[in-house]
Amino acid sequence: MMRPKLYSSQACRACRRLKRKCTREVPKCSLCHRLGKACEYAEPIAAEAASRIEQTLHVGTTSPSGILLNNNLAASFPRPAQEFPLAFFLDSEDLAPQGVNSFSWSRHLDINELVTEHLDDDRAALCEEYLSTVHEWVPMISRKRLFNELNSGSGDADGCLPILLLCMKAFTTRDVKCARDSPSYLLARSLCSEAESMGFLSLRLVQSLVLLAAYELSHAIYPCAYSTLGRASRLGLLLGLHDRKNNKLFKGAETWTLREEQRRTWWVIYLLDRLMNIETNLPITVPEPAQDELLPINDDDWDEGKIVPSEPLFTTSFSSSTSVGSFAKMCQASHMLSKVMRHRASKKALQEVENLLPEAQALHSALSALHSSIEGHVSGGILRKSAIIALSLCISARLLLYNLYACNEPGAFVEQSRIPMETEMQRASLDGIISISSTIVPAIARANIECPLIAQCLYHSATECAWFIREDHEPQMYNALEDIVRDLKLIGDNWNLATEYLALLQQAGILSLTSSDTASNTLTPSSG
The missing domain is CATH 1.20.930 (Transcription Elongation Factor S-II; Chain A)
Incomplete structure (x- = not known):
């Protein structure tokens, strides 16, 4: 089988000097090869890193999951300590709940060897960098559990911590031109695929996929972002992250911190799914929260590892005076965004005006209250990025709703005369769009x-x-x-x-x- 080509993140010195398009192939670009010229790259470290990936994976044949492996490495890749019970899909009535890490690695050495060359020796510093950047957008990982696993000396409980660290490493890529070709990103994708094909199932593996999806979304790597998040969602459903009461496959979390981390991970999946599907007509695949679902605890207590009460998702009102944190506000906003998306689907299906307009006005009132609640957080001195993101999600939901009703043209509802409630909703929509566009979003931009x-x-x-x-x-x-x-x-x-x-x-x-x-x-x- 032909060996895959490796590429540098930048043009070679000769092409840059002559201002010509460079194919960036390693070790020699096609133009320099054709002209018989010396080909040098400004960043030998990147080329060496790509070469090390090739040597580490011993490129030869393609495994079922898509990672390029030779027969020896495929045979030595660790397998789950326990096989996945087929009875879960074939006949789950008599299935005994499994332990949380039942399908973890049978050994950890191979994975650590694969990722060691791509991680700095100071893994704690990598985690601190992640926690001070991306964690501020999607605070799903427990700082306390993460550093306990790092300091334990034996790795993490399920063996997927090295892959998660590799996903964190991918976010440190600062050159947007080589985001798709980042060695950390490509290796993390391959290892996640191989772990799935081998039958592994763990929270760390789900979190790795979530981070990959967030990375792909951030760099507009589509449709990979959509499919990667779908994989994270499916594995999360198997773990019972969406409904811990009716989960037949696994026993409940052994600690409060683990359960909160599971809840936060599922909320991030839900949030990213709704954000990705704002402009699509694709069916929503991540289910809505259960009626008794809880919001994540406030962010300060979470980062400090404290155990505090949780607020319910479903409430009679939104308030900035409660202990609900900024990430919980993101969750509330994504839930309201989901409601508006369902309302849009109903309107496109030409449901009766008598049903849609009262719902539209109720959504407008709820979103306005949520908006005020989030602004109370921001003006109250909470400068977390998650508070600004929560406000942007709420605004996206409002704009989505208002664009359904702001049009002046008649016939918004087929063959029905205009009713006063429709005019009221149009006025509220136009006023909302003007306020959001002229004042609120520019303030977000200036942040x-x-x-x-x-x-x-x-x-x-x-x-x-x-x-x-x-x-x-x-x-x-x-x-x-x-x-x-x-x-x-x-x-x-x-x-x-x-x-x-x-x-x-x-x-x-x-x-x-x-x-x-x-x-x-x-x-x-x-x-x-």
Whole structure:
């Protein structure tokens, strides 16, 4: 079988000097090879790292999961200590609940050897870097459990901690041009696939897939992000993360901290799933929360490892005076976003106006209350990125709802005359869109949190600003669009998703509405 080509993250010195397109192949690009010229790359470390991956994996044949392995490595890859019980799918009536780590590695050495060359010796420093960056967006991992596993000397309980660390390492890639080819990302994807095909099932494996999906979403690596999150969701369902009471496969978590970490991991899966599907017509695959579902505890207590009471998801009102933390507000906002998405599906199915408009007004009231509650968090001195992300999710839900009812054209409901409630909802929608686009989202943009999870909200608001600019040329909308585009470019320095949104704005002619300084940067969206 042909050996796969390896690529450098940058052009070779000769191609850069002559300003020609470089194929970036290692050890010699095709142009230098054809011309018989010496080919040198500015970053030999990257080339050496790619070479080490090839040597580590001994590229030869393709395993069922897609990772390139030779027969010797495939044979030595660790297998689960216990086989998955087929009775769970074939006849689960008499199945005895399994231990939490029943399907963990039978040995850990092989995985550690595979990832050691791609992780720094100071793994604690890697974890601290992750906890101070990406963890602020999706705080699902317990700092206490993570460092207990690192310091135990024997690795983690289920053997997948090295893969999780590799996923954390992928997020340290700062060159957006080589995000798809990051050695840590590619190896982590391969190891997750191999672990799944071997029958492993653990919380750390699910978390690894969640981080991979978040990485792919952040760099607009589609459809991989969609499929990776689906894999995380399916494994999470098997673990019973969505419904611990009716889980037949596993026994309950042995500690409160583990159960809270399971809850947070599932909430992140739910949140990313709704965020990914805002613009699609694909069916939702991650189920809605149970009626007795709890929200994550507040973020400070979680990071300090404290055991405190949890707030319920379903409540009669939203308030900024409760102990609900910023991540819990993200969960509430994603839940409301899901409700609006279901409402949109009902409206597209042309359900009766008498049923839809009361629901639309109820959603408008609930979202307005949630918005005020989250703003109370932000203005109260809580500067966590998760609070800003919660606000952006709430705004995305509001814009999605308002765009269903803001149109002036008749016939929003087929062959039905307009009723007063429809006019009221249109007025609320227009007022909401104006306020969000001119004031609220520009304030979010000026916060400069550089998080890809708010990029969709920024993009949608930019399109609304452009509509109002073309309609009446209000200076406030010009200023708002300037702020939004500037923040998208700032986010795009590290995350390809924002660059792709900017490319869409450019194609629609919206960037031309901004000043020459703001629109001067050349947009180079990634391929695929």
